[in-house]
Amino acid sequence: METVICGAGIAGLALANRLHHHGWNVHLIDHAPGPRTQGYMIDFFGPGYEALTAMGLRSALHRAAGSVSEMRYVDGHDRVTVRVDYDLFAKALGGQIASLMRPELERLLRESLAPEVDLRYSTTIDRIDGDKTVLSDGTAIEADLIVGADGIHSRVRALAFGPEEDYLRFLGMHTGAFTFTDRETAERVRGRFVLTETLNRQMGFYGIGGDRVAVFTVHRTTDPVLPADPRAALCREYSGMGALADRALELCPPPDQVYYDQVAQIDMPRWHDGRVVLVGDAAYAVSLIAGQGASLGVAGAFILAERLSQASSVAEGVADYEARWHPVVSGVQEAARDRVTEWFLPTSAVKLLLRRWGFRAMNLPGLDRLLIGSLFPKDHRTVAELSA
Numbered sequence: 492m493e494t495v496i497c498g499a500g501i502a503g504l505a506l507a508n509r510l511h512h513h514g515w516n517v518h519l520i521d522h523a524p525g526p527r528t529q530g531y532m533i534d535f536f537g538p539g540y541e542a543l544t545a546m547g548l549r550s551a552l553h554r555a556a557g558s559v560s561e562m563r564y565v566d567g568h569d570r571v572t573v574r575v576d577y578d579l580f581a582k583a584l585g586g587q588i589a590s591l592m593r594p595e596l597e598r599l600l601r602e603s604l605a606p607e608v609d610l611r612y613s614t615t616i617d618r619i620d621g622d623k624t625v626l627s628d629g630t631a632i633e634a635d636l637i638v639g640a641d642g643i644h645s646r647v648r649a650l651a652f653g654p655e656e657d658y659l660r661f662l663g664m665h666t667g668a669f670t671f672t673d674r675e676t677a678e679r680v681r682g683r684f685v686l687t688e689t690l691n692r693q694m695g696f697y698g699i700g701g702d703r704v705a706v707f708t709v710h711r712t713t714d715p716v717l718p719a720d721p722r723a724a725l726c727r728e729y730s731g732m733g734a735l736a737d738r739a740l741e742l743c744p745p746p747d748q749v750y751y752d753q754v755a756q757i758d759m760p761r762w763h764d765g766r767v768v769l770v771g772d773a774a775y776a777v778s779l780i781a782g783q784g785a786s787l788g789v790a791g792a793f794i795l796a797e798r799l800s801q802a803s804s805v806a807e808g809v810a811d812y813e814a815r816w817h818p819v820v821s822g823v824q825e826a827a828r829d830r831v832t833e834w835f836l837p838t839s840a841v842k843l844l845l846r847r848w849g850f851r852a853m854n855l856p857g858l859d860r861l862l863i864g865s866l867f868p869k870d871h872r873t874v875a876e877l878s879a
């Protein structure tokens with residue numbers, strides 16, 4: 492059996508690993524010129540963690556992870572308002588969480604690929620022409636399965652299911668991410684996840700080794716249109732939030748090294764059509780507010796590969812994957828919209844104070860597991876059950 496997977500990101504790499512494991516001939520293509528080095532910090536837990544464990548990559552995941560000992564909020568005068576021991580999160584999740592930069596997660600998945608997997612960068616799907624999938628390098632492949640694992644702005648989705656605007660739900664926020672080098676800032680955030688305690692906008696800082704610092708930003712806006720110059724937009728939106736934020740803006744790299752996008756979800760009635768199927772953000776982006784997109788990308792890829800390996804036809808396998816996985820991710824999307832957004836980005840001083848007290852209560856024995864458990868709701872069916 493032959494497959495073309497478009498997108499060598501988190502979901503695409505995981506799927507390539509599993510389909511090759513089940514004996515498929517895999518062509519994995521990505522339009523980027525090579526592996527991405529820029530990125531942001533990912534907390535990786537839940538179904539994706541289970542799937543990576545089943546793939547034998549748990550130790551590699553923990554080796555690639557950084558060490559975070561504390562999460563803290565700072566106010567506009569850089570005073571600490573909340574401290575939470577990161578170990579509490581780890582304990583509530585039975586140790587099944589790793590915090591790592593997205594390029595590191597991609598690297599460990601890429602290194603897990605067998606040499607037979609045909610991985611091509613600077614390549615995309617040009618068109619799907621009858622039985623042939625025509626790539627931008629001119630190759631035509633008679634694929635039994637064409638997978639769109641090409642992220643929230645998926646080309647495969649556009650080719651097979653229609654325009655992005657039919658499926659993209661803008662959540663009224665923009666997000667950005669960048670890294671910079673600065674000894675003073677690195678010392679302040681080393682081993683910590685530091686967040687600004689602010690209304691309608693937030694910056695987060697992680698130390699990522701040496702004097703390197705990773706920053707992510709999120710702010711509310713009613714305008715879905717992205718700015719021409721993301722660096723200038725960040726400087727405009729996030730000024731006056733304290734010395735830590737000002738220093739990060741001062742050292743923000745040029746626009747082409749800044750990640751910037753809408754905060755959005757992809758909501759589709761159906762992810763498969765004939766030989767074409769979508770996985771990861773292309774099918775069901777949950778948004779950074781849900782904090783699980785990478786995890787759901789890996790888990791979805793795992794379940795898709797397992798169902799295909801057990802089905803009597805591709806049509807049965809993709810339908811089965813969707814029937815089992817769609818309700819799970821829809822639940823995560825709904826929770827992110829309804830509950831998590833206010834907690835993540837409060838819109839009033841009262842809500843901000845409630846969050847502050849909620850976090851402080853996590854340090855109280857007895858309340859810790861209860862409160863943290865509510866932040867990481869667990870689906871009742873494990874990945875093993877969903878795949879079997």
Ligand SMILES: Cc1cc2nc3c(=O)[nH]c(=O)nc-3n(C[C@H](O)[C@H](O)[C@H](O)COP(=O)(O)OP(=O)(O)OC[C@H]3O[C@@H](n4cnc5c(N)ncnc54)[C@H](O)[C@@H]3O)c2cc1C
Pocket residue numbers: 497498499500501502503520521522523531532533534535536593614615616640641642643644645646647666667668707708770771772773776777778779782783784785786787788
């Ligand atoms: C600031 C931020 C913080 C986040 N934090 C977390 C977190 O803590 N935990 C978590 O689990 N998730 C987190 N996420 C979400 C997570 O990053 C995404 O959900 C995840 O990367 C989706 O994986 P994917 O493989 O589906 O898509 P992507 O990672 O977007 O990969 C898509 C791949 O497809 C390629 N591609 C795109 N278009 C084409 C094309 N036309 N042709 C060929 N190739 C193409 C791209 O180059 C890329 O390699 C966060 C997201 C953001 C923005």
